[in-house]
Amino acid sequence: MYTAGEIAERIRTGQVTSREVTEELLARIAADTKVNAVVEVRREHALAEADRADALLAEHGGLVGRAGVGGQDGVVGPDDVVGPDDVVGPDDVVGPGGLGRPLLGVPVTVKDCFNVAGMRTTWGNPAFAEYIADHDALVVERLQRAGAIVVGKTNVHAMLADFGQTANEIYGRTNNPADLDRTPGGSSGGAAAALAADLTYLEYGSDLVGSIRLPAAYCGVYGLKPTNGLVPLRGFEIPGTPYLPTELPVLSTIGPLARSAADLRTALRATAGPEAPYSYKLRPPRHDRLQDYRVGIVTDHPSAPVSSEVGDALSDTIDRLARSGAKIVNNWPDGVDANEQAEEFGRQVELFFALHGDSDSDLTTADVRDLDRRRMQARAGWQQYFEDVDVFLCPTSFTVAFPHGSTTIDGQPYETQVFWIAHASLTGHPALSMPIGHTPAGLPVGAQVIGPWHEDDTAITFAELLAG
Numbered sequence: 001m002y003t004a005g006e007i008a009e010r011i012r013t014g015q016v017t018s019r020e021v022t023e024e025l026l027a028r029i030a031a032d033t034k035v036n037a038v039v040e041v042r043r044e045h046a047l048a049e050a051d052r053a054d055a056l057l058a059e060h061g062g063l064v065g066r067a068g069v070g071g072q073d074g075v076v077g078p079d080d081v082v083g084p085d086d087v088v089g090p091d092d093v094v095g096p097g098g099l100g101r102p103l104l105g106v107p108v109t110v111k112d113c114f115n116v117a118g119m120r121t122t123w124g125n126p127a128f129a130e131y132i133a134d135h136d137a138l139v140v141e142r143l144q145r146a147g148a149i150v151v152g153k154t155n156v157h158a159m160l161a162d163f164g165q166t167a168n169e170i171y172g173r174t175n176n177p178a179d180l181d182r183t184p185g186g187s188s189g190g191a192a193a194a195l196a197a198d199l200t201y202l203e204y205g206s207d208l209v210g211s212i213r214l215p216a217a218y219c220g221v222y223g224l225k226p227t228n229g230l231v232p233l234r235g236f237e238i239p240g241t242p243y244l245p246t247e248l249p250v251l252s253t254i255g256p257l258a259r260s261a262a263d264l265r266t267a268l269r270a271t272a273g274p275e276a277p278y279s280y281k282l283r284p285p286r287h288d289r290l291q292d293y294r295v296g297i298v299t300d301h302p303s304a305p306v307s308s309e310v311g312d313a314l315s316d317t318i319d320r321l322a323r324s325g326a327k328i329v330n331n332w333p334d335g336v337d338a339n340e341q342a343e344e345f346g347r348q349v350e351l352f353f354a355l356h357g358d359s360d361s362d363l364t365t366a367d368v369r370d371l372d373r374r375r376m377q378a379r380a381g382w383q384q385y386f387e388d389v390d391v392f393l394c395p396t397s398f399t400v401a402f403p404h405g406s407t408t409i410d411g412q413p414y415e416t417q418v419f420w421i422a423h424a425s426l427t428g429h430p431a432l433s434m435p436i437g438h439t440p441a442g443l444p445v446g447a448q449v450i451g452p453w454h455e456d457d458t459a460i461t462f463a464e465l466l467a468g
Contacts (some may be wrong), residue, residue: 003260004106004202004267008147011105014056018050022149023109024075025338029152029199034180037194038109039171040119041152046107049149081368088358101296104147109200111191112171113160114152114254115235116140124158124168128239137235139204139271146270155190159238162176162186163209164417166193167406173404176219177444182401185215185275188408191257192219203257204266206236207348210396210421212255216433217396217446222463223257224264228428229452231255231268232275233379245275250353251425261464264432268456285461288392289323293462296392303339304398304419307410309398313445314395315438321393321466333385333392338423341378345422379427379453386452391462395420396433396446420448430456434463 002010026046115121115133120147122128140150145229158168166189167173172191176182178199184193194213195203197304205212207225216223231254238245256267265282273280273327285291299314300306322328332338351371354361363371385392397417402409409416424431430453433446449466451459 001198001261002201002261004103004108004258005260007201008103008106011053013055018053018057018107018149019047021105022046022050022107025200026151032197032199034175035177035193035199036172036174037184038152038199039112039155039190039195040117042119043151045118046149046151050105050107053147053149056104084093101145101147103143103202103270106148106201107151108143108148108202108204109152109154109194110137110140110143110150110194110203111188111205111238113206114140114153114204116150119153121239122168122170123160123238123343124156124170126169126262129170131239133235134241135235138232138275140235141155142236142271143202143204143267144179146266148202148270150173151200154188154194154200157187157189160187160206160208160211162404163211163214164402164414166190166215166216175404176401178220179401179441181444182403183218183406184207185218186403187211188215188223188256188257189219192216192221192223193219195219195257195259195444201259202263204267204271206252207425208252208253208352208434209279209418209425213396213421213433213446214417216257217435217448218401219443220444221257221259222261222264222432222434222436222437222444222454224255224268224432224460225253225424225430226255226268226272226456227430228253230272230430230456232273234275251348251428254429261432261434261460261467265457265464267461268460272456282457285458286455287458288465289459290321290462290465293390293465294329295315295321295389295462296329296331296333297390297393298330298338298392300395301338301419302443303342304395304412304416306395306398307400309400309439309443310395310398313439314447317436317447317466318393322420329389333376333382333389335381336378336385336423338419341426342419342422344374344378345418345426348426350386375426378423379429382423382427382429382450383453386455390452391459392450394448397421398444398447400439424448424450427453429453430459432459432463434467 010205074271212223
């Protein structure tokens, strides 16, 4: 299975056309009768956009940008970088190092909670089964600006209300490609399953309570929860609800899922930054060699004891990391009580729903002020830790994908899935899940990489280097 970057390069260099790639992907989606990950497509639109991408490449001769932009004489190669102040026209073709069209001609999908003009946005709720969006979400606009072709939408749990499973009354249940009797995770289960089943090249999901990272781990793909607020949420709202930018505490984030860490970086470069004016450049990674990283590590905890299968894969990963020469720092950051912060995250989720009008709450003004103070204290403590440590490595979940409908998992309560993802969700730090191996039965195992505030590319680059 090609990554988005690999297929983009094949399209750019004429080894295959976007039309061929898109037709083949649509055929795979249509033939799928088991995974049920991609639930709606727009075939004619996708093929028309593929033809347009092929025509642009034919006109520009491949890697060509506007004169004076990027590489010498306007020719932009894969290692050239186009700065945030450079002007790239809508028809310019720019290599993966630039802002232009690094995903030109690549068919992608998005989670069915993002508006795509002319497509249904259901959130898995029968009440919205016939809701047709009249505009694109900002993240969809930016993916398309980068040249991606949004061919369809992926399944979600009803109202995004489950982090461990993906099912709803409209589209039914999504299954894990590694074992159809097991969950792909939730609520972005369709997104992760589509990638694992080769039904898309890149995905965009959402993460409030691990809804990107848990499915990524269970399906064996990469998933990034960016620094909170880094990717604007416009167009990610319940149907019929007007979008109003807010500075209230926002735990919910949106981010990419992919088959490589490099694809996460490409997607984030294309979609991150303020709503307007659109100009953003990721902070560079702290290191470009694995041996230069200082890595905090925790592999187990009594509140969410990892299964032997997860523990074995983590142990192998840490052994590989140690052999690289990277500096390993064991244990939680000083001053971090893992149980206390996991419990605090639960209180913050209650506040999130209260502030966004989705539930009644008895919280007082003093409660809200105290919750905000504790969230900021937690962020500051982790940020101080990251002054001396570059990334923090831990499990994404204590378990691998579990059977559909489970209410307890490996003898642990269902909610135990939240423990390992809670800390980065509480503080807003960037966190990604990366595949680190498989169990003897072939089930994927994921590890979580947490990075410094607004240094998403440090976490991405570390994952890329660790994967080899």
